[in-house]
Amino acid sequence: MKRCQHTYWANFKNIDGYLFRFDTRIYLKPISDVLPNDECIGAVVGKNPxxxxxxxxxxGIIPIDIGNDKLLPTLKSLIEKSYNNSNLSLPDRKYIQVMNLFYLCEHNLPLAIHKNMRSQKAITCKSECNNYPWIWYLWGNGRDNNAKLLNAFKQRFRTIKSEHHFYLDKNSSQIVWSMPDATDFAKHLQGIPHRKVLPTISYLILQQKNEPN
Known part of the structure; x- marks a missing residue:
């Protein structure tokens, strides 16, 4: 019997009574299991899962029940459009890595921050140690009260390795080719007109396609 195929995968763990989500992946084409040689084509950094x-x-890594989560499907749709704009077919066994400022699962951000601050130790994801073709920062406002509590978590991404760091600046409505500072407004995916970021993603996809193996 053919196994079910899924697009969204992650490693869930219960720590100190809270659910955490690590190594989150958006596969460009559905898969039935995760393999060691699956290839990451890029990454994003958001607030929390x-x-x-x-x-x-x-x-281990298992399929995600998306529920009301909007970020993962929206990001998947945008990547698909970028491939289409580049006249490329979606490749097999390729995925987008999703990292977060913190990994505690909670839809209510103030409550999530409160729960995370009660943890006895900093809980990060091993995916932060990888080297990525590109990283897109989506952690939102850097100046409101909730954001100020998150700013300390942003510092560790200063050492993450990637050939291209970028974000959509809320104030200028322009792509900035660097990692945002803690107080920069790195626009969240929600509400972003796709036309603002499609050329950037398409450019990065074509660049990867044209690189020698």
């Missing part, structure tokens, strides 16, 4: 939960309980 929100409300998505495991489809079932098991060790």
């Amino acid at each position: 929100g409300s998505a939960s495991p489809l079932y309980h098991s060790d």
Whole structure:
């Protein structure tokens, strides 16, 4: 019998009574299992995982029950459009890595921050140690009260490795080719007109396509 295929995958863990989501992946084409040689084509950094939960309980990377989560499907749609704009077919076994300022699953951001601050130790994801073709920062406002509590988490991404760092600046409505400072407004994916970022993603995809193996 053919196994079910899924697009969104992650490693869920219960730590100190809270659910955390690590190594979140958006596969460009659905897969039935994760393989060691699957290739990451780029990454994003958001605030926290929100409300998505495991489809079932098991060790390791498993499918995600998206529920009301909007970020992952929206990002998947945008990447698909970028491939289409570049006249390229979606490749097999390629994925986008999703990292977060913190990894506690909670849709209510103030409550998520409160719960995360109660943790006895900093909980990060091993995916932050990888080298990525590009990283898109989506962590939103850097100046409101909630954001100020998150600014300390942003510092560790200063050492993350990537050939291209970028974000859409809320104030200028322009792509900035660098990692945002803590107080910069790196526009969240929600509400972004796709036309603002499609040329950038398409450019990066074509650049990867044209690189020698």
